[in-house]
Amino acid sequence: MDLFEYQGKQFFASYDMPVSPGEAVTTVDDAVAAAERLGTPVMVKAQVHTGGRGKAGGVKYAADIDAVRTHASNILGLDIRGHIVENLWIEKASDIAEEYYVSFTLDRSAKQHLGMLSAEGGVEIEAVAEENPDAIAKIWVDPVDGLTADQCRQWVLAANLNPDVTDQTVELLLKLYEAYTSGDADLVEINPLIVTPEGRVHVLDAKVTLDGNAGFRHDLAPFDATQPRDEREAAAHAKSLQYVGLEGSVGVIANGAGLAMSTVDVVNQVGGKPANFLDIGGGANADVMAGALEVINNDPDVQSIFINIFGGITRGEEVANGIIEAMNRVDIASPIVIRLDGTNADEGRALLEPHLSDRLMMAPTMLEAAQEAVALAKGAAS
């Protein structure tokens, strides 16, 4: 799960890394009050789960309280790449002498952790990687061996950082690696890591993605509460369904992530637009199926529903009973097309047979079911 900048800084601060004092606020008045407590000048920074804040006008320097008021009212409600700004981080402004870049993430090919360090921070690192790849010093860290101070020293040297801050940087890199591993982060990134005119190394931005699977070791609830979700995704999340909202009109329900993705693909292939990706997982019992149908049913854009089930361990007749029971419990607004295959599919189809109508149809293959669902969605739209 992606953290806001201010949450990332709090996360870093808990590993004893140097961050600026600041306050998270949601209103202009609170922004002003925070700036008064911190003392101007401050930075007024939009908190959104996307990059490009600066270019979009979401990060402003405020020399005095009037400027805080002006910037806070301009930035709150701003649309940054489709993300509406609801939170601001008001932070004591820092003077900057140098800007660096540093991050840790998993290199899936090498199956080791990858650290990247560059003297060219404060700009988009993708651009640096493209135009001047030698400016990024990379280090691969074996998770068993961990990262040592000696390795960090070599790494700092390779990145051509200001030699005056080598010791401070080494210390920070070790803390950042500790935060990355002990904190169960998928990604930690500081851009920029700055050196102040007084020669202090300081964290000026924070991008942190935590591993939701590590919830048994950490309290992730405060971060979970601020994840961006559309209403449909929130409803599905509450039912423990794997759901991703899309823009189209064909509701998709499938068992297994791969099959659900494949179903979305096939709907697109035959000229339709899927409304969602929904994976009900392995055991498709009536409760799960009813929950999934409710989520799809509450999406006003859905014009038809494609249920694509491949029975492995799950048996066809259980799936069929699930669908029948779910239809009795939920008043479904759109026609349903089912493709049921795999274990005991014949028994399942036989159970569904008496319930078939122009509201519940069955198709022999994935492709034909997709074609039928797409035709129904298009018919309803015209």
Add this chain to the structure above:
Amino acid sequence: MSIFIDENTKVVYQGLTGSQGRYYGMLNRDYGTQVVAGTNPKKAGTDVEGVPIFATVADAVESTGANVSCVFIPAAGVRSAVLEAAEGGVELIVVITEGVPMHDEAFFYNKLKADYPGVRLLGPNCPGLISPGKANIGITAGHIAKEGGPVGIVSRSGTLTYQALYELKQKDIGCTTCVGIGGDPVPGTSFIDCLTAFEEDPETEAVMMIGEIGGSAEEEAAEFIAANVSKPVVAYVAGLTAPPGKKMGHAGAIVSGGKGTAQAKMDALAAAGVRIGQSPSEAGDIMAEVVAAL
């Protein structure tokens, strides 16, 4: 022949006393797999439907000759379970459990590589593997697979693995071994490991490969196939129309920064001479053509 497991494989289930472990362990036994032991430090000396429970994998290996472990332990315990299995002396560790933290996976993958180089890890978050007619370890429904050959299957996705087995069985095509490598960020066994084993297996004459978006495993496999695989390979890649930046269920299935797209993977595989199906059933049709021409 088959790869990794056969009729002589003896399996210990870590978590056999839990509901999932018991359910699938017994299904695997019904299939004909030699289910020889379970482990649970608190229930050593008891049994699950006749299968003896030991305190540790080492005890189970010593008493029963188990050479494979199948892990059904909840995610929080997987790291120590895997290390215990490696320490205990099995050759293959199959981790079915999903939701294992990335840092745990990265740790035990590298720990095994360094200290137990002879031990193969499969998963986590995988359906397991089946050598039809010989052994079935994990959660694949055995009866959807036809035994024999000539096709070997390797897949990153659970349900699409079943789909592939089923498509082939419908066409009366047998499978030597079907390996579900799982979709997690640090899979213990890769496409390349399986392709290597299938290339060496005389009974496997063609390989079906099922990939999905995210990461670069398919691209690496493509490079490997071009250089090292003489047998025909047919592939399907799920997630052609997945929107960038969205997680699609699996931890691994995410497209970011234009990398790891299904199209890029299909292009890489096609350039390596792999025939690509646009849907699972099309991949099945192509495989039928390939098998007919063998």
